Amino acid sequence: MPPSSIEPGEGSRLARTREQFLTAEEIEPNQVRDAILASWWRSRRWNVAADRIDLAYQRDPDLDTPLSRSALPVLRHLREHLDGQPISIILTDQAGLVLTRLDAGRDLDAHLDRVKLAPGFSYAEEYVGTNGIGTALEGGRPMNVFGHEHYAEHLEDLACAGVPIHHPISGKTVGAVDLTCWRKDADPLLLALAKTTAGQIQQALLADSGIRELELLQEYLRTCRRTAGIVFALNNDVVMMNDNARHALDPAEQSVLLAQAAETLAGRNPTASLEVELPSGVKARMYCRPVRGEGRLTGGVVHVKLGEQRAGVRLDAVPSPRMFLPGLVGSGGLWLRGCHQVRSVHATGEWLALEGEAGVGKLAVIRAVHQHERPGAHFAVIDAAAAERGWLTDLRRELAGGEGALVIQHADRVAGPTLRALSRLLEQARADGPTPWVAVTLSQRHDGGELADLLRFFPSTVELPPLRYHLEDIAALVPFFLAKLVPDGRLVCSPEALQMLSRSSWPGNIEQLWQVLRNIVQHRRSGAILPADLPPECRTVSRRLLSPLEAMERDAIVRSLIDWDGSKIKAAAALGMSRATIYRKIHEYGIVAPTK
Numbered sequence: 186m187p188p189s190s191i192e193p194g195e196g197s198r199l200a201r202t203r204e205q206f207l208t209a210e211e212i213e214p215n216q217v218r219d220a221i222l223a224s225w226w227r228s229r230r231w232n233v234a235a236d237r238i239d240l241a242y243q244r245d246p247d248l249d250t251p252l253s254r255s256a257l258p259v260l261r262h263l264r265e266h267l268d269g270q271p272i273s274i275i276l277t278d279q280a281g282l283v284l285t286r287l288d289a290g291r292d293l294d295a296h297l298d299r300v301k302l303a304p305g306f307s308y309a310e311e312y313v314g315t316n317g318i319g320t321a322l323e324g325g326r327p328m329n330v331f332g333h334e335h336y337a338e339h340l341e342d343l344a345c346a347g348v349p350i351h352h353p354i355s356g357k358t359v360g361a362v363d364l365t366c367w368r369k370d371a372d373p374l375l376l377a378l379a380k381t382t383a384g385q386i387q388q389a390l391l392a393d394s395g396i397r398e399l400e401l402l403q404e405y406l407r408t409c410r411r412t413a414g415i416v417f418a419l420n421n422d423v424v425m426m427n428d429n430a431r432h433a434l435d436p437a438e439q440s441v442l443l444a445q446a447a448e449t450l451a452g453r454n455p456t457a458s459l460e461v462e463l464p465s466g467v468k469a470r471m472y473c474r475p476v477r478g479e480g481r482l483t484g485g486v487v488h489v490k491l492g493e494q495r496a497g498v499r500l501d502a503v504p505s506p507r508m509f510l511p512g513l514v515g516s517g518g519l520w521l522r523g524c525h526q527v528r529s530v531h532a533t534g535e536w537l538a539l540e541g542e543a544g545v546g547k548l549a550v551i552r553a554v555h556q557h558e559r560p561g562a563h564f565a566v567i568d569a570a571a572a573e574r575g576w577l578t579d580l581r582r583e584l585a586g587g588e589g590a591l592v593i594q595h596a597d598r599v600a601g602p603t604l605r606a607l608s609r610l611l612e613q614a615r616a617d618g619p620t621p622w623v624a625v626t627l628s629q630r631h632d633g634g635e636l637a638d639l640l641r642f643f644p645s646t647v648e649l650p651p652l653r654y655h656l657e658d659i660a661a662l663v664p665f666f667l668a669k670l671v672p673d674g675r676l677v678c679s680p681e682a683l684q685m686l687s688r689s690s691w692p693g694n695i696e697q698l699w700q701v702l703r704n705i706v707q708h709r710r711s712g713a714i715l716p717a718d719l720p721p722e723c724r725t726v727s728r729r730l731l732s733p734l735e736a737m738e739r740d741a742i743v744r745s746l747i748d749w750d751g752s753k754i755k756a757a758a759a760l761g762m763s764r765a766t767i768y769r770k771i772h773e774y775g776i777v778a779p780t781k
């Protein structure tokens with residue numbers, strides 16, 4: 186198979202192979218390059234239409250970005266050098282949205298307009314199928330796509346050479362440059378030219394960001410000189426922190442503060458002083474100061490003061506960064522914070538209301554804290570949702586038992602007379618004294634209405650995060666669960682499958698992960714779990730691992746889209762977001778918008 190061009194005669198063979206693939210016939214081996222075949226499979230999974238280019242206009246491209254400012258002079262210079270040759274020069278953002286296209290002559294431009302390879306349309310693989318831009322971005326490497334290698338038949342007359350552009354400091358993909366010409370004019374040198382151009386754009390980006398990073402560095406050093414405390418500075422690509430920050434804060438605390446600082450600096454009021462509760466329970470006051478260069482926000486410097494410990498909560502003299510709870514794994518910041526809060530409330534003896542979506546681990550945490558603090562003491566669980574007659578009688582008996590711990594699960598699922606009876610029982614038990622320590626779990630967000638009467642017995646409410654807010658813990662949960670399901674370590678999870686699991690959104694949380702693995706071991710009990718072993722629900726993944734803040738933002742967008750019947754304009758307005766931003770985020774987070 187030629188690596189970079191198609192020989193005469195090969196075109197028709199390739200066309201036949203492509204047709205076979207599209208009609209789901211078996212294709213002969215070695216008829217198409219591996220990278221192209223992999224891309225065809227992805228295009229099929231994305232349900233890309235091969236017989237039409239059906240793209241929605243996404244948005245007016247924002248050309249006031251470091252990428253556009255750095256790339257445009259380079260591309261114009263290349264245009265001059267190409268001296269009127271019919272080669273289209275195209276710049277896209279990291280998601281394949283065409284930002285600009287330089288004139289390439291009337292015929293080619295008209296064709297590119299017809300196939301919507303034009304500013305404001307996305308040539309991501311998931312929309313157009315195999316093509317020079319989307320396939321290069323998807324694979325993260327230079328890619329040429331000739332004629333019939335394109336998935337969509339309307340692109341068959343074209344040849345494209347796409348190269349991802351990486352940020353020279355962070356290494357993140359920030360866009361792609363693509364050179365497109367007629368198939369008959371295809372030349373392997375096109376890819377070499379595209380690579381050189383991408384390299385020049387990266388150089389220009391380096392010069393641009395060098396100045397911005399310098400401004401940030403100067404402000405950071407000034408702040409470090411002025412204060413003896415914790416200081417860090419950040420922008421989209423760089424984080425700097427002083428020795429105090431490294432010594433006084435553990436990684437979970439650092440990541441909570443950095444995420445909060447990034448959100449504040451990107452918000453409406455970037456110059457802010459705010460209080461943040463760390464996973465250890467300690468409160469910290471953050472003073473954020475934006476840094477601007479040439480009128481634009483280039484990052485921010487943050488000064489942190491560690492404050493008083495949480496009122497009413499016992500803290501060890503030195504807060505331990507990791508908490509060991511029997512039978513539980515996980516070290517994500519939000520997860521640890523929830524565990525710590527449960528332990529703190531348990532230590533005060535106050536009754537606890539523990540909230541969180543179904544399957545986040547509410548019962549598991551209460552059980553673990555109880556076993557850790559009072560090993561061997563009585564532990565009872567009553568499920569209010571089971572609605573069996575007699576559970577109130579069981580409850581009365583447990584309350585009268587007077588010791589250990591009692592968990593009333595799913596308390597938000599009872600209502601009316603049963604709920605009132607439950608409240609009366611608790612009131613009576615308190616009056617009769619001594620009672621076990623009682624916790625209720627609530628799996629839905631409730632408005633407090635009817636439940637308020639019950640919740641007056643539970644002065645502290647703690648919330649456990651959904652799994653999608655601590656996806657980093659999947660790397661520990663999976664081997665932990667596999668060891669439970671298949672002893673002797675005979676079954677492991679391949680890195681590819683783990684990556685897919687770490688990018689799913691897990692609406693059913695940790696319980697869903699457990700069930701998924703339980704089902705897998707029905708058919709695979711040794712060796713390695715591969716992506717093909719995973720059920721479809723784990724294969725619809727976002728493009729990358731989302732940070733907790735990004736996951737929260739994604740959820741807010743999804744909720745708003747549902748509230749506004751799928752209208753992106755109304756959803757954006759409700760969230761105080763611009764239309765352009767919501768379009769970009771929907772794409773970035775892989776949100777499938779509900780249809781109107």
Ligand SMILES: Nc1ncnc2c1ncn2[C@@H]1O[C@H](COP(=O)(O)OP(=O)(O)OP(=O)(O)O)[C@@H](O)[C@H]1O
Pocket residue numbers: 512513514515541542543544545546547548549550594626628662665695696699
């Ligand atoms: N951090 C963890 N480490 C190991 N196992 C966990 C962890 N968190 C939860 N689990 C396991 O996940 C499953 C679901 O947890 P659990 O039943 O506590 O969730 P829940 O929030 O109480 O759910 P629901 O409200 O739906 O009853 C259980 O099998 C539990 O043992």
